[in-house]
Amino acid sequence: MQEDKEPMFDAVDTLTGSLQITSAVIATLKINADKMKNSLTGDMLATDLAEYLVRKGVPFRQTHHISGAAVKMAEDRGCQISDLSVADLQTLHPAFTDDVSAVWNFERSVDNRSSIGGTSRVTVEAQIALLKKWLQ
Numbered sequence: 831m832q833e834d835k836e837p838m839f840d841a842v843d844t845l846t847g848s849l850q851i852t853s854a855v856i857a858t859l860k861i862n863a864d865k866m867k868n869s870l871t872g873d874m875l876a877t878d879l880a881e882y883l884v885r886k887g888v889p890f891r892q893t894h895h896i897s898g899a900a901v902k903m904a905e906d907r908g909c910q911i912s913d914l915s916v917a918d919l920q921t922l923h924p925a926f927t928d929d930v931s932a933v934w935n936f937e938r939s940v941d942n943r944s945s946i947g948g949t950s951r952v953t954v955e956a957q958i959a960l961l962k963k964w965l966q
Contacts, residue, residue: 872904883925903922
């Protein structure tokens, strides 16, 4: 056997084992939606906050740091990032306005990810349909 084939066979063995484990996990998976919702925290929306500022014309290389500063401010105050007032956020950048409250919506955050492989409901449903067709 040629030396270059061994990594391919190793990869096949690893993938086969991983698929068996994944199948068992999915078959026994029990989703607790209430527990999942109760585990959501505002800092999970830090990227959404950065994207909010991008839509206001602030370059992402800056919004990334501003969003991080907002997370730190909330942590220092012992509150959720969504509990910060517009005035608090404006100390970090003047582009924040009252409409920032729309950022604090987890369902909207998920649905905003609509590129291929994204988390939006429409995208996931399209992926499921594609996989069902592929399996037939």
